[in-house]
Amino acid sequence: MNSPGWIIQQLELGPMMNLVYLLGCPETGIAAVVDPAWDVESILRAVRQQDLRIGHILVTHAHPDHVNGLEEMLEATDAAVWVNAEEMTYTRNMARIYQIPLDFLDRRAQNFHSVSDGEQIMVGNIPVLCIHTPGHSPGSQCFLAGRHLFSGDTLFFGACGRVDLPGSDPSRMWHSLNRKLKILEDDIILHPGHSYGDRSTSTLGEQKRNNPYMQIDSAESFVRAMGAG
Ligand SMILES: [Fe+2]
Helix, strand or coil: CCCCCCEEEEEEECCCCEEEEEEECCCCCEEEEECCCCCHHHHHHHHHHCCCEEEEEECCCCCHHHHCCHHHHHHHCCCEEEEEHHHHHHHHHHHHHHCCCHHHHHHCHHHEEEECCCCEEEECCEEEEEEECCCCCCCCEEEEECCEEEEECCEECCEECCCCCCCCCHHHHHHHHHHHHCCCCCCCEEEECECCCCCCCCEHHHHHHHCHHHCCCCHHHHHHHCCCC
16 A cells, blocks of 8 residues: 655765665654664754654664664654564674664663564554565564565665675575565565665666576575675
8 A cells, every 4th residue: 555645755864875764644744764874963854844753763774874873863752663673682782893882772772662574563654564684684674665665784776785794694685585575566666775876766676677686596596696605
């Protein structure tokens, strides 16, 4: 389902070409921010300009370039933060490497919600499906709202996220791309976590046909192709 009035705004922020998104429900005025990072003031300004109120923060994964605005965002709002359960555990384990201040997570524990594959979040009247897509990180997830897929660092235009980082797993990435995302419908619009490449828009159908990482027929071949096997 898709409603014509849904507000979807993309902001490119920070030195790593991160893409932050607003998803707004026109009927309730409630918005979600996908991966708040780098420039919270710009995000808040965009929300105000759209006459929305932030009720939710959707975290595709917990790498700092996607969540380094989270603390500031929670000082400005009382939003519910939705993180995949595996990413929550992983973040705690990796806090030292990624320099994530866990006291902040504990202090705002009531805002954080762990979600699993297949769970649905309501952003106002917009149903958003959480799809667990591990590979780039253990608890990476994509969010599907109608015909819009927010894919974080799992799927880019013509590429996929790195699988050589701590917590990465190329075999799980193959499964996420070729078993979980490939079964979604072709006309879904892709909203990735970085603006890599020379495209500003693409559909899942286009990626299924042309993205080399969605053409590999087994996890074993994928692992070998990524140089990890
Ligand atoms: Fe990442």
